Amino acid sequence: MPLEVALTGGLRAAGLFPPPLGIDTRDKIGQTSAVVALGGLRTLVASFLNLRWLTFFSERRWDDVHATFNTIVDLAPRTVYYWETGAWNQVYNAAAYYQYDSQLPPLRRSEAWRASVLRGREFLERGIRNNPGDPQLNEYLGFVLTDRHKFQAFRDPDATFAAAAAAYGIAADSGKALPKVRRFQLYALARVPGREAEALVLARSLYQNPGNRTPTLQCVCFALEVHASPGVVEPHALALSIFGSAAEARESLARYWLRVGERFPVHGVATALHALEEDLGIPPDKSIFHQAPTPPPDDE
Amino acid sequence: MNHSPANAERSHPGSHGGRILVIALHAFTQLVRMRVFYFLAVFAVIAIGSNFFDLPQHAGPETAGVNVLHAIKSWSLGTMTLFSVVLAIVATALLLPKDVEDRTLYTILAKPVPRLDYLAGKLLGVLLLLVVSLALMDLLLAAVLQIRTSILLGQLMDIANARGWALDEVASQRAELLTHGPNWSLQGAVVAVFLRAAIMAALALLISTFSSSTLFTSITSFLVYFAGHFQADARGVLLDSGAGGHGPVARVTGMLVALVLPDFQLFNVIDAVIEGQAMPLILLGQLAAAGLFYVVFYTLASWYIFAEKEF
Known part of the structure; x- marks a missing residue:
């Protein structure tokens, strides 16, 4: 019918027309559920399956959890929650299980951990392809790619941080994300070698707003400014101007210095810390350079 | 006696x-008495029970819930x-056989009541039942959602205040x-x-005009309902299939299939709405027009068959 054809086009353009249900999905959900799903109750079947993964989750059957989420997202590809939860299960729950709780030998554990993280990333990226520009999924991808416990799984850290910056950028540009997402974009971008100038422009722009002046942003700003003008900018004076006081500067930069594993830029940080510790009269045995790096608390 | 649609209305005074x-x-x-x-x-x-399906998730406090x-x-x-679909099919399938069984149908048709009025009245009764049922369910759904959304909004405001979010961030x-x-x-x-249930009611009415039992009407209606979800795919395959796929015969066949089997996938817009998509009013209007077309078409087809039927 011409009206139906026109209506189908309109619904498709408005993103209201569901994609056809694949034959493999029909097989996976069984005949009864397939009939129910084809009878216009796809999201209801997805909701049923969403209860099923919890059983697999509690039994630590991670392959079944993944398979269930693959089916769920075939049924309801625009529900962001399913994509996020499916990825979260692989990147965090399954990966942590393989790393700490499984009976596998150490080498196999590491392999299984990495495979699980990669599987979660791939699932999340498929979610983004199905929901282009979605801020929540892009923010979550950025989070996974910059997680200090996970990014080693991706082997090429430079490309990983660049991908994270791009994902955070999409989320922030949507206008639906919180301001912290733009800061996270900066943190990812600052860690990509060769893009420091681009990161500095963003850092300066964020620094204009006092609400953005978190310790991490101030430290990243400091490192990028020193990198931009080596030998011109004096680290000690710059630290005092950014942080306001020697004590504040020493505290923030010291914590930043200890986050070595996160690959943040540290241009001028050591020089500034030496000068600040001298200013504050900190004895050499209490110097930050004598402390073992420990993970600091997160800040936004 | 000739009850054909062309002259069935002549001797029936009144509105x-x-x-x-x-x-x-x-x-x-x-139906209410049933x-x-x-x-x-x-x-x-x-x-109410669906409120308690708060499954584990990783989301931050601002999106949790x-x-x-x-x-x-x-x-x-x-x-x-x-x-609504079960109610539409079963209620409509019941009406005509019940009127025959109770002999109410003979009493009504013995009076100056055109058969179209009788069919339209029966269908309208079922549609009224659907409207009332859906309105009550909608009311309950809206109330449950409103309460839950208010709770989540309260939590969001607490987070916003605690973290000092700007006004535009809170608004977003x-x-x-x-x-x-x-x-x-x-x-x-x-x-x-x-609309989907209304089409099914009209379709069940059409089937019940020539069916011999409530069971046959119900089963056939359900089959048509499920087949209607494949209609667009099947028509696409027919039109895109090799030789003659684009010919006039294929097009006419496609139109006939579309006429007998409505494309119920169009009504699956509810999935997208559940997923948070907005539904433009113009599309809803087009959907209503498509639904109305099928309801009117099936009712007229029912009349055509029913007018010739001898009791």
Whole structure:
């Protein structure tokens, strides 16, 4: 019918027309559920399956959890929650299980951990392809790619941080994300070698707003400014101007210095810390350079 | 006696609307007496119960709880679809055989009541039942969603105050949350549920005019319902298939298939609404026009068959 054809086009353009249900999905959900799903109750079947993964989750059957989420997202590809939860299960729950709780030998554990993280990333990226520009999924991808416990799984850290910056950028540009997402974009971008100038422009722009002046942003700003003008900018004076006081500067930069594993830029940080510790009269045995790096608390 | 549609109306004085309304109200009362509204208790349990499906998730506090709103909509609209389609088919399939069994049909047709008025009245009675049922379910769904959304909004404001979010940030997060709460798109989805059920009622009416039993009408209607979800795919395959696929015969066949089997996938817009998509009013209007077309077409086809039927 011409009206139906026109209506189908309109619904498709408005993103209201569901994609056809694949034959493999029909097989996976069984005949009864397939009939129910084809009878216009796809999201209801997805909701049923969403209860099923919890059983697999509690039994630590991670392959079944993944398979269930693959089916769920075939049924309801625009529900962001399913994509996020499916990825979260692989990147965090399954990966942590393989790393700490499984009976596998150490080498196999590491392999299984990495495979699980990669599987979660791939699932999340498929979610983004199905929901282009979605801020929540892009923010979550950025989070996974910059997680200090996970990014080693991706082997090429430079490309990983660049991908994270791009994902955070999409989320922030949507206008639906919180301001912290733009800061996270900066943190990812600052860690990509060769893009420091681009990161500095963003850092300066964020620094204009006092609400953005978190310790991490101030430290990243400091490192990028020193990198931009080596030998011109004096680290000690710059630290005092950014942080306001020697004590504040020493505290923030010291914590930043200890986050070595996160690959943040540290241009001028050591020089500034030496000068600040001298200013504050900190004895050499209490110097930050004598402390073992420990993970600091997160800040936004 | 010739009851053909062409001359069936001649000797029936009075208002069509009045007659249809009387028959519709009678059919509605008849169905209400069958205690069909008991299913609302089941719906209430589902709508309220879906509040407790708060599954583990990783989301930050600002988005936590949105999945519960999604679950409430999914379970409730799914149940509404199921109930409304079953109700539309079974109630319509029951009406004509029951009137024959009670001999009410003979009494009515012995009076100056055109057969079209009788059929339209019966259908309207079922549609009235669907409207009332869906309105009650919609009311309950909106209330449950509203309460839950208010709770989540309160939590969001607490987080916003604690973290000192700017006003525009609060407004953006609030607007995002409200897309999952009770809104006009959700009402559009309920209208889509009604339209699908209305088409099924009209189709069941058509089948019951030549069917010999309620069971046959119900089974055939359900089969057509499921086949209707494949209609667009099947038509696409027919039109795109090799030789003759684009010829006039294929096109006419495709049109006939579309006429007999409505494309029910069009009404699956409810899935997108559950997932938080907005439903433009113009598309809802087009959907209503498509639904109305099928209801009118099936009713006229029913009249054509019923007018010739001897009792």
